[in-house]
Amino acid sequence: MLLIVGVFFFVFLINHLWTKRDQYRLSWKLNGPAMLPLIGTLEIAQGLSNEDAIELLKRSADYSSPIKVWLGPNMYIVLTKPEHVEIILSAPECFSRSSDYNFLKPALGDGLLSLDASKWKLHRKLINSTFNLKILKSFVPIFNKEFKMMISQISKIAGKYPIDLNEYIEPVTLDIVCQTTMGMQLNNQNNQDLAFVDAIKNALNIIMKRNLNVILWSDVLFRMSSYFKTAQRSSEVCYSFVNKILQKKKEEFKESLIDSSEHQGSRKPMVFIDLVMKLLMTDKQFTEKEVIGEINTIIATGFETTATTTINCILAMAMFPECQEMIYEEIKSLKWNKDDDVQYEDMSKFEYLDRFIKETLRFIPTIPFITRTTSASLQIEKYEIPKGVTILIILSTLLKDKESWGPIANQFDPNRFLPENITKVHRYAYIPFSTGPRNCIGIKYANIFLKTILIHLVGNFKFKTELRMSDLRYEASVSAKLINKPMVYVEKRID
Numbered sequence: 001m002l003l004i005v006g007v008f009f010f011v012f013l014i015n016h017l018w019t020k021r022d023q024y025r026l027s028w029k030l031n032g033p034a035m036l037p038l039i040g041t042l043e044i045a046q047g048l049s050n051e052d053a054i055e056l057l058k059r060s061a062d063y064s065s066p067i068k069v070w071l072g073p074n075m076y077i078v079l080t081k082p083e084h085v086e087i088i089l090s091a092p093e094c095f096s097r098s099s100d101y102n103f104l105k106p107a108l109g110d111g112l113l114s115l116d117a118s119k120w121k122l123h124r125k126l127i128n129s130t131f132n133l134k135i136l137k138s139f140v141p142i143f144n145k146e147f148k149m150m151i152s153q154i155s156k157i158a159g160k161y162p163i164d165l166n167e168y169i170e171p172v173t174l175d176i177v178c179q180t181t182m183g184m185q186l187n188n189q190n191n192q193d194l195a196f197v198d199a200i201k202n203a204l205n206i207i208m209k210r211n212l213n214v215i216l217w218s219d220v221l222f223r224m225s226s227y228f229k230t231a232q233r234s235s236e237v238c239y240s241f242v243n244k245i246l247q248k249k250k251e252e253f254k255e256s257l258i259d260s261s262e263h264q265g266s267r268k269p270m271v272f273i274d275l276v277m278k279l280l281m282t283d284k285q286f287t288e289k290e291v292i293g294e295i296n297t298i299i300a301t302g303f304e305t306t307a308t309t310t311i312n313c314i315l316a317m318a319m320f321p322e323c324q325e326m327i328y329e330e331i332k333s334l335k336w337n338k339d340d341d342v343q344y345e346d347m348s349k350f351e352y353l354d355r356f357i358k359e360t361l362r363f364i365p366t367i368p369f370i371t372r373t374t375s376a377s378l379q380i381e382k383y384e385i386p387k388g389v390t391i392l393i394i395l396s397t398l399l400k401d402k403e404s405w406g407p408i409a410n411q412f413d414p415n416r417f418l419p420e421n422i423t424k425v426h427r428y429a430y431i432p433f434s435t436g437p438r439n440c441i442g443i444k445y446a447n448i449f450l451k452t453i454l455i456h457l458v459g460n461f462k463f464k465t466e467l468r469m470s471d472l473r474y475e476a477s478v479s480a481k482l483i484n485k486p487m488v489y490v491e492k493r494i495d
């Protein structure tokens with residue numbers, strides 16, 4: 001029996017080494033942590049928590065890019081230099097993300113985030129139009145209305161006790177993302193029914209746990225694990241939430257077709273839900289499954305990243321009061337008053353705020369890494385990267401690389417984004433939203449959201465915290481999620 005197992009293992013090992021021979025050949029030439037065939041990089045093989053993963057990403061700074069890392073039987077090429085990142089993000093051979101994103105599918109379905117290159121191209125081309133400037137500008141009144149409601153909620157407890165930012169930022173973000181993309185008013189700010197928020201967080205968290213644990217890659221073993229039930233429950237909540245939206249929208253769409261020819265042949269830009277409904281109901285370009293996947297993806301990506309970045313910005317303001325005061329001075333100098341709406345046309349005037357948001361995204365990157373899979377071999381310096389290899393671009397290292405950002409890379413300084421300073425930095429050294437054809441579809445949306453919410457918040461309140469940057473602990477989800485409760489003291493501004 002032992003002999004049969006031994007022979008079976010030997011054949012399996014030889015087959016593995018033969019099919020991956022190009023990867024092993026490359027692996028010999030690259031630097032990176034020690035590994036064993038099939039088992040992979042030793043410190044990862046022991047199993048990592050989502051928090052360990054963030055620490056491990058930081059350690060990529062100890063090696064020079066390109067770096068090899070083995071996760072079980074798969075090699076990852078880790079990149080941390082802007083010159084290397086440029087090759088990958090602009091290459092047509094790298095339009096697909098890694099197969100790790102398949103773990104998203106049970107929870108969110110197939111959407112922009114997880115689709116492979118061929119399908120993704122069509123979906124992205126169609127959905128791009130729903131993020132054009134004309135549509136985004138039309139969202140600003142919704143942002144203002146919802147943020148004013150948030151300000152009045154925070155005002156009730158300002159000065160009394162420290163608040164957990166999650167309790168205020170997550171509901172308003174979900175309300176806004178659902179209103180602007182789905183045309184649905186959830187009123188989470190008042191109901192505090194955050195089952196969907198928790199479901200998304202759990203789903204994204206478990207996806208990362210599966211990525212980090214080779215044993216959980218197998219569907220059979222995952223089903224036997226303790227995570228499966230939570231994943232299933234989260235997926236049910238996400239699907240029933242989105243399904244409710246979809247059924248309601250189907251009815252509305254049918255009625256609108258009877259009432260008028262509003263959607264037929266209309267050249268008017270459509271918001272996301274109107275477009276996907278048209279693609280489903282009249283053009284038949286999307287299936288119902290694809291529509292559900294895209295809705296889930298847009299809500300999850302839009303909500304998670306924007307809420308996390310807003311919280312990071314508020315914490316950074318509370319930790320660097322001199323920056324907070326500069327933002328406040330700018331708000332005052334632009335004659336913005338507490339009860340005013342923020343106008344899209346004025347946003348570019350908030351130059352310091354713009355630099356502050358950019359620096360927060362550099363200092364605490366919301367998305368810690370980007371992945372791609374090579375569909376053909378390509379060259380990085382003297383190394384030939386074979387087809388089928390997963391590339392990992394570590395944003396948390398790239399955004400603090402001393403060669404790009406200088407000796408004070410680890411200091412918080414919004415003025416590094418002054419035009420005279422930032423032009424000296426490599427174009428691919430600052431990519432918190434990624435860049436190239438498969439970059440974030442929501443960059444402009446996020447920028448308008450962040451500026452509007454921060455003007456309302458800083459115009460009304462002063463934030464303080466006892467937390468320091470070194471206290472903040474993050475875990476890898478799809479974004480880097482704060483483990484600590486983001487507690488801040490809030491004081492009303494009197495002048």
Ligand code: HEM
Nearest residue numbers: 112301302305306309366367433434438439440441442446
């Ligand atoms: C500060 C907030 C945000 C940050 C830092 C961020 C960052 C990113 C990053 C780094 C990627 C990966 C790109 C790549 O693989 O090259 C991404 C993808 C994506 N983001 Fe964002 N994002 C933010 C906000 C948003 C918003 C508001 C939306 C939508 C409402 C959104 C929707 C998406 C989608 C759909 C993708 C996948 C794009 C594709 O594959 O075509 N994101 N984002």
